[in-house]
Amino acid sequence: MSENLDQQEITAADSQADLRKPPGPWKIAAGKFVRNPYAMVSVFVLLFFVIVSFCAPFLTPYDPAKIDLKNSNLPPFSDGHLLGTDELGRDILTRLLYSGRISLTIGFSVALASVIIGSVVGAISGYFGGWIDTVLMRFVDVMYSLPTLFLNILVLAIFGDEFIYMILILSFTSWMGVARLVRGNFLQLREMQYVEAARAIGVPNRNIIFKHLLPNSIHPIIVNATLMVGGAILSESALSYLGLGIQAPQTSWGLMLSNAQEFMLTNKWLTVYPGVCILLVVLAVNFIGDGLQQALNPRGKKHPVRRLNEWRKKFSKSAA
Amino acid sequence: MGEYLIRRTIQAIVTLFLVTVFTFALIHLAPGGPTQVMIAPGVSPEAFEVQKRNLGLDQPVHIQYLQWMGRLLQGDLGTTFKNNLPVGDILWPTVGNTLVLMIAAWLVTLIIALPWGIYNSTKVYGISDQFASIVSYLGFAMPTFWFGIILQQIFAMNLKWLPLSDMWTYGKQGDIGDLVMHLIMPVTVLSLGFLASYVKYSRASMLEVLDQDYIRTARAKGVKESRVVFRHALRNALIPIVTILGLDLPILVSGAALTESVFNWPGMGRLFVSMANAREYSVLMAIVLVTSVFVILGNLLADILYAVVDPRVQLGRKGGGSK
Numbered sequence: 001m002s003e004n005l006d007q008q009e010i011t012a013a014d015s016q017a018d019l020r021k022p023p024g025p026w027k028i029a030a031g032k033f034v035r036n037p038y039a040m041v042s043v044f045v046l047l048f049f050v051i052v053s054f055c056a057p058f059l060t061p062y063d064p065a066k067i068d069l070k071n072s073n074l075p076p077f078s079d080g081h082l083l084g085t086d087e088l089g090r091d092i093l094t095r096l097l098y099s100g101r102i103s104l105t106i107g108f109s110v111a112l113a114s115v116i117i118g119s120v121v122g123a124i125s126g127y128f129g130g131w132i133d134t135v136l137m138r139f140v141d142v143m144y145s146l147p148t149l150f151l152n153i154l155v156l157a158i159f160g161d162e163f164i165y166m167i168l169i170l171s172f173t174s175w176m177g178v179a180r181l182v183r184g185n186f187l188q189l190r191e192m193q194y195v196e197a198a199r200a201i202g203v204p205n206r207n208i209i210f211k212h213l214l215p216n217s218i219h220p221i222i223v224n225a226t227l228m229v230g231g232a233i234l235s236e237s238a239l240s241y242l243g244l245g246i247q248a249p250q251t252s253w254g255l256m257l258s259n260a261q262e263f264m265l266t267n268k269w270l271t272v273y274p275g276v277c278i279l280l281v282v283l284a285v286n287f288i289g290d291g292l293q294q295a296l297n298p299r300g301k302k303h304p305v306r307r308l309n310e311w312r313k314k315f316s317k318s319a320a
Numbered sequence: 321m322g323e324y325l326i327r328r329t330i331q332a333i334v335t336l337f338l339v340t341v342f343t344f345a346l347i348h349l350a351p352g353g354p355t356q357v358m359i360a361p362g363v364s365p366e367a368f369e370v371q372k373r374n375l376g377l378d379q380p381v382h383i384q385y386l387q388w389m390g391r392l393l394q395g396d397l398g399t400t401f402k403n404n405l406p407v408g409d410i411l412w413p414t415v416g417n418t419l420v421l422m423i424a425a426w427l428v429t430l431i432i433a434l435p436w437g438i439y440n441s442t443k444v445y446g447i448s449d450q451f452a453s454i455v456s457y458l459g460f461a462m463p464t465f466w467f468g469i470i471l472q473q474i475f476a477m478n479l480k481w482l483p484l485s486d487m488w489t490y491g492k493q494g495d496i497g498d499l500v501m502h503l504i505m506p507v508t509v510l511s512l513g514f515l516a517s518y519v520k521y522s523r524a525s526m527l528e529v530l531d532q533d534y535i536r537t538a539r540a541k542g543v544k545e546s547r548v549v550f551r552h553a554l555r556n557a558l559i560p561i562v563t564i565l566g567l568d569l570p571i572l573v574s575g576a577a578l579t580e581s582v583f584n585w586p587g588m589g590r591l592f593v594s595m596a597n598a599r600e601y602s603v604l605m606a607i608v609l610v611t612s613v614f615v616i617l618g619n620l621l622a623d624i625l626y627a628v629v630d631p632r633v634q635l636g637r638k639g640g641g642s643k
Contacts, residue, residue: 141331142338144567145615146608149574150592154346154604157596230461237463238578242593254463261469261582268473275466282461 032295039291042284049281053100062091064098065249076269086259086270095251096273102252103233104281106167110232113171115225118178123209125179126186137183140176148173149238156244166245170232178224185217219296226289230282237278253278324627332620339612340392343605344385392609398602407606410591415610417487418587422576424503425510433515434561437522441530442549452519459516464575468509468582475505485584506583510575514568521564525557559630566622569615 023031033039052059068089076084083092125136155169189195190213198208237254239245246252253274260270372378379387391398397407440449476484483489483502492498529535530553538552539545577589584590588607595603 138334138338141335142342145335145570145612145619146339146342147570147573147577147611147615149577149589150604150608150611153592153596154608157599157604158346158349158601234461234463238465241463241465242578242581242596244593244596257463257466257469264469264473264477268477271466271469271473275463275470278463278466279458279461283457286457286461 029292029295033291036291036294038287039295042287042291045280045284046288049100049277049284050104053097053104056094056097056101060091060094060097062094064090064095064251066090083273084267084269086263086267092270092273095256096253096277099251099253099256099274100277100281102163102246102250103236103254103278106163106170106236106252107229107233107281107285109167110170110174110236111225111228113167114175114228114232115178115221117171118175119182119214119221121175122179122182122184123186123214126183127190127205127209127213129187133183136179140179143173143176146173148235152235152239153242153244156239161244161247163246163250166236166239170235174228174231174235178221178228181220181224182214182217185220186213189213189216223289223293223296226285226292230285230289233278233282233285237274325624328620328623332616336613336616339616340389340609341385343608343612344388347601347605348381397606397609400600400602407603410603411588411606411610414586414588414591417585418573418576418580418589420499421503421506421510421580421585421587422572425507425514425576426572428507429511429514429518432511433518434522437519438526438549438554438557440519440523441526444527449523452523455512456516456520459513462512464509464513465578465582467512468505468579471505471509472582485582487586502583506579506585509582510572510579513575514572517568518561518564521561522557525560526553529553529557559626562625562629563622566619569618570611573611573615 068085070089072085072089074085074089078084083096085091086095121136121140125133151173152169156165159165159169195208195212198212203212236245236252237257240252240254241258243258246255248255256274257271260267260274263270377384395408397411399406400410436448436452440446440452443449472484475482482504487499487502488495489498489502526549530549535548535552538548543552573589576587577592579585580587580589581593588611592604592607595607
């Protein structure tokens with residue numbers, strides 16, 4: 001999301017190129033982000049996973065759920081099956097790709113949904129204050145004191161384990177962090193003079209919240225959203241591993257791990273692949289989140305430590 | 321202090337009340353309502369009516385809630401619907417087992433993370449610090465249950481050093497040595513995630529304190545560096561960690577549930593998962609309530625401790641512990 005924003009901002013800035021005009025905040029942030037090696041590598045890793053799993057039907061001739069008992073338990077690098085097959089003869093690479101689809105879809109949609117819920121709740125709470133704030137924040141406290149995993153399982157057990165319920169319940173149990181963050185930001189921002197000015201000329205509350213205040217607290221929201229993608233992927237895999245998430249004809253990395261544990265003796269590689277996929281994707285998302293945080297934080301360090309140390313050695317007399 | 325204590329306790333009771341309302345509402349929101357959830361499918365319409373009356377489901381919702389609460393307050397958690405066992409009889413034995421696992425993991429985390437974090441705060445960006453940040457990246461990104469499965473494969477299946485799962489070897493119940501062997505892998509798995517965050521917390525908290533004026537004063541007076549770190553800085557740096565310990569309780573409980581499922585540990589989490597698959601809602605509700613009570617009490621305790629050790633906490637201010 002932020003990537004797109006950055007891109008638009010940059011092209012907009014370039015088109016009216018004015019040499020005396022300093023680069024805007026988004027351009028500075030984009031520049032910092034691009035120069036962060038971990039973040040950039042992670043962007044490519046994540047893009048790779050997204051492209052590969054969403055193009056799965058074009059990349060592999062197999063059906064991820066097709067059972068082929070004649071070719072079961074093939075080792076890696078066997079004919080036609082790069083990573084081999086599982087106990088039911090399903091091609092592992094194919095299953096990994098199709099699993100990626102579900103895990104990534106859940107990760108991104110949960111992050112998006114919970115950011116929206118969290119921002120709205122936090123915005124209302126922080127802007128209006130008073131009893132609305134008290135009620136909403138008590139609700140956040142309640143949500144925080146329920147063990148999330150148990151709540152997810154309870155809801156999935158009651159409502160049935162459909163894909164959409166999974167996204168809904170995962171978003172419903174992970175918006176609280178954003179809500180607190182946005183509320184905190186709004187508590188500060190609503191005292192600003194431009195808000196007072198907007199109120200004075202009769203701008204409705206809705207517009208003050210969405211046009212004046214929310215864009216000003218967008219940086220932490222973006223960072224939080226990115227980090228939430230990883231959390232959602234992990235939660236999904238945990239639920240599927242426990243048998244309460246994605247169900248049999250469909251497949252996800254967590255579900256593959258749960259199958260793999262049963263066949264640990266016959267094929268130990270089965271456990272390795274899905275886990276590595278989860279690890280890589282979540283790691284990439286977290287690195288991107290960290291990169292964004294550093295890039296978007298105007299008070300963040302502007303120069304790498306190593307370069308600072310070099311300067312210190314060269315230019316300061318008292319350097320140790 | 322007294323006022324703060326009372327205010328915070330009332331707050332905890334309100335939260336607890338809301339949790340019960342929430343859990344109760346959840347069952348009533350289920351498709352088909354609580355009758356569908358509580359009564360076994362396929363019974364005759366007459367039996368259905370009788371069951372409904374026995375369970376009190378023909379009463380208005382608020383009366384049902386009050387009756388349910390009344391029974392809860394007397395310690396009655398209801399019965400399972402398959403064989404009508406009291407939920408308490410199934411639940412309480414598992415609570416102890418979960419506590420064993422959680423406390424062990426918690427101690428291991430603190431024993432390793434605190435000294436490590438303190439050391440890293442004195443040597444920022446050193447080798448140990450960088451290693452810690454690698455560990456924390458891995459700890460945050462790795463599915464804990466996967467780590468568990470990998471450990472099982474290496475140490476139980478291939479090397480055969482450690483028992484694969486369960487809490488005791490059959491016939492050796494009560495043998496502490498046996499318990500410790502069974503604890504090693506689950507505790508490693510459970511602590512890894514926490515280790516990652518606690519090294520970070522303690523390092524950050526130490527750095528913040530070490531940056532303050534009184535530390536500079538102490539150094540200027542010529543106090544030995546070790547004394548500065550351990551006597552002057554550490555005491556204040558520990559304060560925020562107390563709160564975080566309280567706030568992380570729900571994560572610890574959830575993590576324990578997953579770990580229990582991987583290692584077949586006879587605890588509350590494994591019970592929850594198996595009961596969820598069997599759709600035993602009364603047990604599920606009971607576990608959610610018990611863990612919430614536990615978490616809320618933990619938070620309350622952490623906040624009170626915080627107020628006791630840190631006189632700077634502004635007593636009587638609203639929402640003292642909710643950040």
